[in-house]
Amino acid sequence: MENDIIIKVDHVSMKFNLASERFDGFKEYVIRSLKKQIKYNEFWALKDVSFDVYRGDSLGLIGLNGSGKSTMLKTIAGVLKPTKGTVSVRGNVAPLIELGAGFDFELTAKENIYLNGALLGHSREVMQEHYEDIVEFSELREFMDVPVKNFSSGMVSRLAFAIATIGIPDILIVDEVLSVGDFRFQQKCEQRIRNMMEQGATILFVSHSIQQVKDICNKVVWLEHGVMKRFGDALEICEEYSQI
Numbered sequence: 085m086e087n088d089i090i091i092k093v094d095h096v097s098m099k100f101n102l103a104s105e106r107f108d109g110f111k112e113y114v115i116r117s118l119k120k121q122i123k124y125n126e127f128w129a130l131k132d133v134s135f136d137v138y139r140g141d142s143l144g145l146i147g148l149n150g151s152g153k154s155t156m157l158k159t160i161a162g163v164l165k166p167t168k169g170t171v172s173v174r175g176n177v178a179p180l181i182e183l184g185a186g187f188d189f190e191l192t193a194k195e196n197i198y199l200n201g202a203l204l205g206h207s208r209e210v211m212q213e214h215y216e217d218i219v220e221f222s223e224l225r226e227f228m229d230v231p232v233k234n235f236s237s238g239m240v241s242r243l244a245f246a247i248a249t250i251g252i253p254d255i256l257i258v259d260e261v262l263s264v265g266d267f268r269f270q271q272k273c274e275q276r277i278r279n280m281m282e283q284g285a286t287i288l289f290v291s292h293s294i295q296q297v298k299d300i301c302n303k304v305v306w307l308e309h310g311v312m313k314r315f316g317d318a319l320e321i322c323e324e325y326s327q328i
């Protein structure tokens with residue numbers, strides 16, 4: 085892989101099998117599944133997608149609902165393995181995907197900071213170092229001993245964002261998370277992402293706000309029904325996309 089290339093997406097295709105019938109219950113599903121009697125429709129969410137991301141790039145993924153943006157991000161984050169092709173990634177990835185998915189809602193915010201940190205691969209010492217910053221950034225100081233099940237969805241997102249953005253990762257993956265929280269907190273998150281970019285982090289960004297993509301990204305991948313329609317300069321492609 086060329087030196088400055090930090091992510092190489094090489095002929096990636098992703099197939100999902102969708103059950104094409106309804107079942108009366110879970111038991112029927114299990115029995116028919118074991119007897120291999122279930123018919124599936126193949127669905128290709130990504131079709132032969134290739135592009136390179138250079139260190140320090142901020143790449144936006146745009147496209148209509150269901151075009152494959154999140155699936156693409158998940159293959160890069162290593163959450164999904166492509167059916168065909170390969171994804172090579174250099175460096176550590178901080179995934180801001182489905183914020184709060186790793187929380188145990190019965191535990192307190194404080195306990196979840198350590199739990200979520202561990203899931204992201206950080207030791208207890210590292211989390212202790214960043215604890216104050218997480219509390220400060222999330223603005224949830226008085227709620228640290230409250231079980232997360234009592235949080236509003238905005239509070240959950242704030243805590244999850246603060247945890248996922250400690251330190252400066254090589255690659256930051258941001259999937260629609262800037263649409264959570266209130267307007268003021270969104271601006272704060274955007275500022276934190278910009279700081280990371282200034283420190284050299286590479287950003288992968290999905291948003292339905294084309295203005296946000298124009299503001300943050302220098303390059304864009306435009307997906308249409310899983311096919312890469314365009315790849316290149318962000319402003320040019322966003323202009324073209326806005327005309328459809």
Ligand SMILES: Nc1ncnc2c1ncn2[C@@H]1O[C@H](COP(=O)(O)OP(=O)(O)OP(=O)(O)O)[C@@H](O)[C@H]1O
Pocket residue numbers: 100101102127129147148149150151152153154155156
């Ligand atoms: N685990 C899965 N099983 C089956 N189908 C899936 C799965 N994940 C995604 N899909 C399908 O793949 C297609 C692409 O989904 P994806 O979430 O990547 O699109 P998207 O561009 O991020 O959409 P949106 O803008 O609505 O968030 C959709 O048709 C979706 O239904």
